[in-house]
Structure formats: structure tokens, C-alpha cells
Amino acid sequence: KASKRVYFNNPMWPGEAHSLVVEEVLFKAKSEYQEVLVFESLTYGKVLVLDGIVQLTEKDECSYQEMIVHLPLCSIPSPKTVLVVGGGDGGVLREIARHSSVEQIDICEIDKMVIDVSKKFFPELAIGFEDPRVHLYVGDAVEFLRNAPEGKYDAIIVDSSDPVGPAQELVEKPFFDTAARALRPGGVLCNMAESMWLHTHLIQDMISICRETFKGSVHYAWTSVPTYPSGVIGFLICSTEGPPVDFLNPINPIEKLEGALKHKRELRFYNSEMHSAAFALPSFLKREVNLL
Ligand SMILES: NCCCN[C@H]1CC[C@H](N)CC1
Numbered sequence: 001k002a003s004k005r006v007y008f009n010n011p012m013w014p015g016e017a018h019s020l021v022v023e024e025v026l027f028k029a030k031s032e033y034q035e036v037l038v039f040e041s042l043t044y045g046k047v048l049v050l051d052g053i054v055q056l057t058e059k060d061e062c063s064y065q066e067m068i069v070h071l072p073l074c075s076i077p078s079p080k081t082v083l084v085v086g087g088g089d090g091g092v093l094r095e096i097a098r099h100s101s102v103e104q105i106d107i108c109e110i111d112k113m114v115i116d117v118s119k120k121f122f123p124e125l126a127i128g129f130e131d132p133r134v135h136l137y138v139g140d141a142v143e144f145l146r147n148a149p150e151g152k153y154d155a156i157i158v159d160s161s162d163p164v165g166p167a168q169e170l171v172e173k174p175f176f177d178t179a180a181r182a183l184r185p186g187g188v189l190c191n192m193a194e195s196m197w198l199h200t201h202l203i204q205d206m207i208s209i210c211r212e213t214f215k216g217s218v219h220y221a222w223t224s225v226p227t228y229p230s231g232v233i234g235f236l237i238c239s240t241e242g243p244p245v246d247f248l249n250p251i252n253p254i255e256k257l258e259g260a261l262k263h264k265r266e267l268r269f270y271n272s273e274m275h276s277a278a279f280a281l282p283s284f285l286k287r288e289v290n291l292l
Contacts, residue, residue, distance in 0.1 A: 003042060008054055012162050013198050013229040018054070020044060020227070026121055031113035033166040038121045044227060046121055048089060050114070051165050056089060057227045061125065062268035064233055065091035067223040070270045071278060072155050072190040072237055073099050074250035079154040080104065083182065085141040085170065087159035088114035093128025094265070096157075099252070106153075108137045108144040110166050124265070142169055145178035153183050158191040163202070171206055176213045186242030189214065190235055196222060196281075197230040200288045206236050207289055215241035220291060221278035223269070235278075250275045 009017035021042035028037045037049040045058025056064070069092055073079050078101035084092050088109035096105050109115060115138070119126040129136065137144055141158075156179050160167040169175055170191075179189050189210075194202055203220065210218045216239030225233050239245040250272050281291075 006039070008049075008052065008229075010053055010162075010164070010229075012053075012164055013195075016229070018227065018229060020047060020054075020057075027117055029113065031111050033111045034161075036111075036113050036117055038117060047227070048114075048118070048122065050161055053162055054227050055161060056091065056122075056125070058122070058124065060226050061091055063223050063225050064228075065095050065125070066267060066270035067221070067274070067278060068092060068157060068159060068190055068192065068235055069095035070098075070250075071221055071235060071247070071275060072157065072188040073102075074252040074272075074275060075237070075245050075247045076154060076186065076188055076239075077251060081153050081155075082106070083108070083145075083148075083153045083156045085145075085156065085158040085160065085179075086110075086167065087157070088112075089118040089122055089125045090115070090128035091122075091125040092157055092159045093131060093134055094125060095128075097128060097131040097133070098267075101252075102133060105131065105134045106137065107134060108139060108141045110138070110140055112138050127265075140169075142175050142178060145175070145182050148178075148182040150181055151184040151187075154187050156183060156187070156189045158189070160192050162194070171202065173209050173213070176209050180213045180240055183240045185240055186216070186245070187240050188245060189238045189240075191237075193220065193234040193236040195228070195230040195232055196220075196234055196285045197232065200285065203234065203236070204289045207291065210236060210238045214238040217245060217247070218291060219247045219279055220281060220285070220289065221247070222281075223274075223278060248276050248279050 023040040084107040222234040
């Protein structure tokens with residue numbers, strides 16, 4: 001049976017395209033915000049695609065979901081209240097659930113279809129919604145944060161898609177202002193921050209905004225995700241004023257994290273060496289983006 005190959009090209013990465021062989025299309029529909037596609041690939045398990053952009057595959061989602069959560073949460077002492085912006089597939093919730101200090105997990109996802117599709121096709125990620133600490137809000141995160149009490153959250157994790165669709169507003173200043181107001185002093189924000197190979201201008205813009213908005217520290221970290229454009233994805237990690245956060249040396253020992261396992265799934269990517277290594281940056285990036 002001849003398999004079909006799908007190409008993922010996009011104006012966000014001109015002149016290049018990643019491709020995957022499709023075994024079977026499992027779901028395809030338009031939500032209020034974007035086209036949602038799920039297919040079984042030949043070598044990466046099931047794949048979730050939004051508006052023609054790969055969001056996650058079963059094979060390599062562990063890298064992104066574990067790092068975007070444990071880089072911030074292992075950097076502050078016993079986080080209690082966490083907000084997830086986006087993250088409708090549930091993978092980030094699954095990872096936050098490993099932290100036994102966490103008492104409340106709010107999640108604000110704009111597209112209900114992403115949640116429903118994940119529950120149907122990606123149970124290993126949607127298991128995150130089953131944690132009793134999770135409170136789901138379906139709606140616009142800027143609106144949600146405007147109404148959030150000042151200083152409510154220890155950590156905010158922005159698990160967004162690319163800023164070319166519903167996630168456009170999540171890289172603009174008003175969003176960062178509302179996020180900073182909703183964080184407690186010494187709280188931490190961790191944003192998806194694109195690729196060092198493809199988006200240094202966008203990364204620089206986000207760093208400039210964060211440096212104005214967050215009086216603490218601003219760091220860029222990154223990880224390997226083979227099915228994302230250029231094979232890497234970055235994170236912008238900022239802390240509000242208060243004692244400087246030593247992001248490079250995780251203070252929540254990994255053993256404690258393992259101990260809190262609710263759903264028996266072991267960590268597949270994150271560990272304390274990968275934590276420290278994530279903040280090591282190539283020379284061209286240190287030159288192109290001025291991190292303190
Ligand atoms: N929770 C799934 C990951 C969503 N993050 C984005 C997917 C699309 C990529 N180009 C950038 C990261």
C-alpha cells in the first residue's frame with residue numbers, strides 16, 4: 001500500500017519543509033480557530049497538526065513537554081499554584097502533576113476541539129486533565145489573565161503554537177504585562193520561544209519585552225525536538241523581582257520529582273544534567289540576542 005508523504009512548509013520557515021510519511025488520517029476538521037488534523041505516521045506514532053504545523057508526535061513530545069515544565073518548576077522552591085496558557089493537549093498538565101508541592105493547576109486553552117481530539121487520540125497526554133488539581137478554562141488567555149488576582153501564580157507556562165494564528169497575541173507586550181501582574185514576586189514565566197536557527201529576531205523582541213516587564217532574570221533555554229522546524233525549540237524563562245533564581249542548577253532534586261509520580265509514566269527526557277545543559281547557548285546566539 002503506497003503511503004502518502006505530507007510536507008510541513010510555512011512562511012515561519014521559508015525555503016524549507018519537514019515531512020512525515022502518513023499511514024492513516026485519523027481526524028480532520030476545522031474548529032472555530034484552526035484546522036485540526038491527527039494522523040498515524042510511519043515512524044513517530046500519532047501526530048497532531050494545527051493549521052498545517054506539527055504540534056506534537058507521540059515519539060518526541062516528551063522532550064518539549066518535560067522541559068517546558070521542569071525547567072521552571074525545578075528552579076523555584078515548592079511551586080503551589082501554576083497556570084498553563086494553551087496546552088490543550090494535556091501533556092504539560094501531565095508533567096506538572098509530577099510535582100507534589102503543586103496544589104492548584106489552572107489551564108486556559110482557547111480551542112475546545114484540541115482538548116476533545118487529544119482525549120480521543122492522545123490518552124498518554126490527555127491523562128493530564130484527570131488530575132484533581134486541574135481547573136480548565138476554555139477562552140482567551142489575555143482576557144483570563146486580565147481578570148486573574150494580582151500575584152496569584154508561582155509559575156505560568158505558555159505552551160503556545162506559533163504566533164501566526166490564535167497564539168499571535170501571546171508574544172506581544174500586553175500579554176507579558178498581564179502575566180507579570182498575575183505572578184507572585186519571585187514567580188517564574190516559561191514561554192515557548194521558537195528556534196535559534198530560524199527566529200532570532202522574534203527571540204530578541206520577546207527578550208526586550210521581558211527585560212522591561214520582569215525585573216528578575218531572563219534566560220533562554222532549548223531542547224531537541226526532531227519534528228519541529230530546524231529540530232530544536234527554545235524557551236524564554238523569566239522571573240519577577242525577588243531573589244535571583246539560579247535557573248542553571250535545579251533546586252528541586254530530580255529524585256523528589258520521580259517520587260511524586262501519579263501516573264507511573266517515567267521521565268523520558270528531563271534530568272538534572274539536561275536541565276543545566278539546556279541553558280548552554282551557541283556563540284552566534286549569544287552575539288545575536290543580548291541576554292544579561
Ligand atoms: N503542546 C504542543 C506543543 C505546542 N508548541 C508549539 C508547536 C508548534 C511548533 N512550531 C512550536 C511549538
